[in-house]
Amino acid sequence: xxxxxxxxxxxxxxxxxxxxxxxxxxxxxxxxxxxxxxxxxxxxxxxxxxxxxxxxxxxxxxxxxxxxxxxxxxxxxxxxxxxxxxxxxxxxxxxxxxxxxxxxxxxxxxxxxxxxxxxxxxxxxxxxxxxxxxxxxxxxxxxxxxxxxxxxxxxxxxxxxxxxxxxxxxxxxxxxxxxxxxxxxxxxxxxxxxxxxxxxxxxxxxxxxxxxxxxxxxxxxxxxxxxxxxxxxxxxxxxxxxxxxxxxxxxxxxxxxxxxxxxxxxxxxxxxxxxxxxxxxxxxxxxxxxxxxxxxxxxxxxxxxxxxxxxxxxxxxxxxxxxxxxxxxxxxxxxxxxxxxxxxxxxxxxxxxxxxxxxxxxxxxxxxxxxxxxxxxxxxxxxxxxxxxxxxxxxxxxxxxxxxxxxxxxxxxxxxxxxxxxxxxxxxxxxxxxxxxxxxxxxxxxxxxxxxxxxxxxxxxxxxxxxxxxxxxxxxxxxxxxxxxxxxxxxxxxxxxxxxxxxxxxxxxxxxxxxxxxxxxxxxxxxxxxxxxxxxxxxxxxxxxxxxxxxxxxxxxxxxxxxxxxxxxxxxxxxxxxxxxxxxxxxxxxxxxxxxxxxxxxxxxxxxxxxxxxxxxxxxxxxxxxxxxxxxxxxxxxxxxxxxxxxxxxxxxxxxxx
Amino acid sequence: xxxxxxxxxxxxxxxxxxxxxxxxxxxxxxxxxxxxxxxxxxxxxxxxxxxxxxxxxxxxxxxxxxxxxxxxxxxxxxxxxxxxxxxxxxxxxxxxxxxxxxxxxxxxxxxxxxxxxxxxxxxxxxxxxxxxxxxxxxxxxxxxxxxxxxxxxxxxxxxxxxxxxxxxxxxxxxx
Amino acid sequence: xxxxxxxxxxxxxxxxxxxxxxxxxxxxxxxxxxxxxxxxxxxxxxxxxxxxxxxxxxxxxxxxxxxxxxxxxxxxxxxxxxxxxxxxxxxxxxxxxxxxxxxxxxxxxxxxxxxxxxxxxxxxxxxxxxxxxxxxxxxxxxxxxxxxx
Numbered sequence: 001x002x003x004x005x006x007x008x009x010x011x012x013x014x015x016x017x018x019x020x021x022x023x024x025x026x027x028x029x030x031x032x033x034x035x036x037x038x039x040x041x042x043x044x045x046x047x048x049x050x051x052x053x054x055x056x057x058x059x060x061x062x063x064x065x066x067x068x069x070x071x072x073x074x075x076x077x078x079x080x081x082x083x084x085x086x087x088x089x090x091x092x093x094x095x096x097x098x099x100x101x102x103x104x105x106x107x108x109x110x111x112x113x114x115x116x117x118x119x120x121x122x123x124x125x126x127x128x129x130x131x132x133x134x135x136x137x138x139x140x141x142x143x144x145x146x147x148x149x150x151x152x153x154x155x156x157x158x159x160x161x162x163x164x165x166x167x168x169x170x171x172x173x174x175x176x177x178x179x180x181x182x183x184x185x186x187x188x189x190x191x192x193x194x195x196x197x198x199x200x201x202x203x204x205x206x207x208x209x210x211x212x213x214x215x216x217x218x219x220x221x222x223x224x225x226x227x228x229x230x231x232x233x234x235x236x237x238x239x240x241x242x243x244x245x246x247x248x249x250x251x252x253x254x255x256x257x258x259x260x261x262x263x264x265x266x267x268x269x270x271x272x273x274x275x276x277x278x279x280x281x282x283x284x285x286x287x288x289x290x291x292x293x294x295x296x297x298x299x300x301x302x303x304x305x306x307x308x309x310x311x312x313x314x315x316x317x318x319x320x321x322x323x324x325x326x327x328x329x330x331x332x333x334x335x336x337x338x339x340x341x342x343x344x345x346x347x348x349x350x351x352x353x354x355x356x357x358x359x360x361x362x363x364x365x366x367x368x369x370x371x372x373x374x375x376x377x378x379x380x381x382x383x384x385x386x387x388x389x390x391x392x393x394x395x396x397x398x399x400x401x402x403x404x405x406x407x408x409x410x411x412x413x414x415x416x417x418x419x420x421x422x423x424x425x426x427x428x429x430x431x432x433x434x435x436x437x438x439x440x441x442x443x444x445x446x447x448x449x450x451x452x453x454x455x456x457x458x459x460x461x462x463x464x465x466x467x468x469x470x471x472x473x474x475x476x477x478x479x480x481x482x483x484x485x486x487x488x489x490x491x492x493x494x495x496x497x498x499x500x501x502x503x504x505x506x507x508x509x510x511x512x513x514x515x516x517x518x519x520x521x522x523x524x525x526x527x528x529x530x531x532x533x534x535x536x537x538x539x540x541x542x543x544x545x546x547x548x549x550x551x552x553x554x555x556x557x558x559x560x561x562x563x564x565x566x567x568x569x570x571x572x573x574x575x576x577x578x579x580x581x582x583x584x585x586x587x588x589x590x591x592x593x594x595x596x597x598x599x600x601x602x603x604x605x606x607x608x609x610x611x612x613x614x615x616x617x618x619x620x621x622x623x624x625x626x627x628x629x630x631x632x633x634x635x636x637x638x639x640x641x642x643x644x645x646x647x648x649x650x651x652x653x654x655x656x657x658x
Numbered sequence: 659x660x661x662x663x664x665x666x667x668x669x670x671x672x673x674x675x676x677x678x679x680x681x682x683x684x685x686x687x688x689x690x691x692x693x694x695x696x697x698x699x700x701x702x703x704x705x706x707x708x709x710x711x712x713x714x715x716x717x718x719x720x721x722x723x724x725x726x727x728x729x730x731x732x733x734x735x736x737x738x739x740x741x742x743x744x745x746x747x748x749x750x751x752x753x754x755x756x757x758x759x760x761x762x763x764x765x766x767x768x769x770x771x772x773x774x775x776x777x778x779x780x781x782x783x784x785x786x787x788x789x790x791x792x793x794x795x796x797x798x799x800x801x802x803x804x805x806x807x808x809x810x811x812x813x814x815x816x817x818x819x820x821x822x823x824x825x826x827x828x829x830x831x832x833x
Numbered sequence: 834x835x836x837x838x839x840x841x842x843x844x845x846x847x848x849x850x851x852x853x854x855x856x857x858x859x860x861x862x863x864x865x866x867x868x869x870x871x872x873x874x875x876x877x878x879x880x881x882x883x884x885x886x887x888x889x890x891x892x893x894x895x896x897x898x899x900x901x902x903x904x905x906x907x908x909x910x911x912x913x914x915x916x917x918x919x920x921x922x923x924x925x926x927x928x929x930x931x932x933x934x935x936x937x938x939x940x941x942x943x944x945x946x947x948x949x950x951x952x953x954x955x956x957x958x959x960x961x962x963x964x965x966x967x968x969x970x971x972x973x974x975x976x977x978x979x980x981x982x
Binding site: 360521 | 842843846847850851853854857858860861862864865866867868869887899902903904922923924925927928
């Protein structure tokens, strides 16, 4: 009964979405107010029904209803409860339902927080989002019904893929999808602006907080995914340039460009067409990412149940949504005026350069991701290649290094017109300090390549330039330093925090890349191996049982200066239902570095092959991402957005007295 | 106007490649076995290991060979369809039990129903290799002359059954 | 006049960035593309010398041997027609099994042994890696043609 309610709720949501995607839009074009007014209640209704559907699915998983095919394939009665709930988005069908849930959540948020928008704008925005929702609800109902029944019911489920049985996997998809789908708001605002012919600073101000919010979620989502891969794949890596990872990284790069270009459009009125195009591209890449993951056209370590028929559906959907948006852009963009002027040395020009570099970087990632597919297509399926991390590193580092360098200059440069001598006077000490630090640090820590020096230089450079920025910023204010600091708007602090996050991230990536050590060793009970100033002693394995697996549980004692400091328990699990083997690494996390031990395979009765890593500063990678996301959140809480919205309410009241 | 069409143009090219890419799906490779005689083998039957089975004995009949295993997730998806098919049609289905433990396999059939005329045990997967099996389940349609006419990679779906397999069987039966 | 100059400068720098990026992409592709070959192609020596490439196929049954050090393994990758011996030092992935699909990256030595630097098995219990499937299909195709003649 519950699954049927879920199915019915989805059908009702689809009907509401169809009305929402058409009537308010037509109403806005023709000035029919009653039709426009429909958009908000329709969005609320849609959210309600999609939420009901999702709860029904979660309920089926929680109660292990093995008459539902999806539950049989992805759950098991012995699976712990929190993983049973997470399993409801572990499958293809469930994850698309989660996508739709997130979309209706964003729609509801727009409808609640943007009440003060002009009637036409709100109607158009919600309508465009409604159309996207129609596509995905149809996709769910026609090709990937999460509530499909199995008759007769199975006695037991096949269990959730053991790789997904990790806290990271519980949080990763919802966060990532919040980010992906969040860009649909920026997209809807862009389309609404193109339709209404009103593309100005006000438009940028409206869509800015939404874009920042989506960007924060995407940042967190990618971060959790990377952390999951580090913990769960047992290879000690944090980023593999896997097609599925790239699929989430491309919208992030374009989204980052969009966040910055929106700032310019809001403050200076410049880059209007460019910003609109970026908003379209960010969401298009989110959709493309969904397509790449769900259609199976690319091979990846993430093996989802893939299906060419579903792929074709998403492809047609992509063609309509992205193709339509880009055509609309081609039709309307010539009528948009360029906006504020600026000199070739100015904050605008630095931000433009940052945008170009980010987009080119995203383009090179896209090229590397799709090249195997292109070559396969051109050769008629005869040439198979793979593009690995070396390609991405060789292209990405040279493109991002100047971008990061400009990140130090842009925030201190003046709008409209700046001069190089002035910038040099401001930043020369920051430049010299970071250069000296980049040379000195490797002398102390030993060894070091040019890559290490470059990475350290960039990290120190952002740090030093940020200090200069803060000093310059508060110079013209009065009072004690802390008062002057407290006077600065949160949006500005958000920017500072996010930029510092980039510095922390770069430091982490550089130091891990240079100083990490890895060894695969054969260890009998009592054997030791030394690494990073620590001695690892293998104390054998014992049998252990979990709720749905059996495991060989190793004990590795870590000694420092002859004293026992830590005991690690890596496991080799075998999951009962699927018979799959899984390596569960044991990791000791520290600010200065991680110790990482995983079990390979038993060699004989006494010994195992064991993999030991020392990863200095690896947590800095994720801490940097957290800082970036926190920066975004801080910017969101800026008073400006709240003040503006009340001011808009008044303005709206003046415009429409009737 | 024309320069604003550039993003649209780039997108069209991308779309073209994605479309071709869909058709190139690595799991949709046409089997080199289609139109070729079914590989010869002799394997013990699952329920009566003393008895052997060889495709030779199926000459003159249209039959299905379904590769399955009790450890295989997708087999569970297609199984109800096969059981249903066996009930309503007079076509023989031979199960090639691929790299399975005979005890597990028998328990699985006892629980979910046995659509097979008979099953044979390919304990080490040797015969599977001859059939170019690269994933379980797979299903072959074999004609009266012992020639493979169709191969379904992955689970049999209602669409594949109604749209391809059944019409083909009807056609072959008449021929 | 000035505005036009500025516009020209902007376009020029944009083109410059694109050109540099294109150069980077091309050189990175040239150096880092890893081609995929089947065991039949390896045996027929149709593979690059001294350059890493990938092979795929099935791990032949009962071919896995462990050296004394416990970490170096030898196994045979086959496309069911031709086979290539592979040597690898390190820990094999969880899903590596005899009789299952595998993809390995490395170089072929003079003795015909493929020395792998990386061994991949897919995280999926039902299917072998598509490249491995491709190798098996190709080999069978070739064999069928030979028999047909």
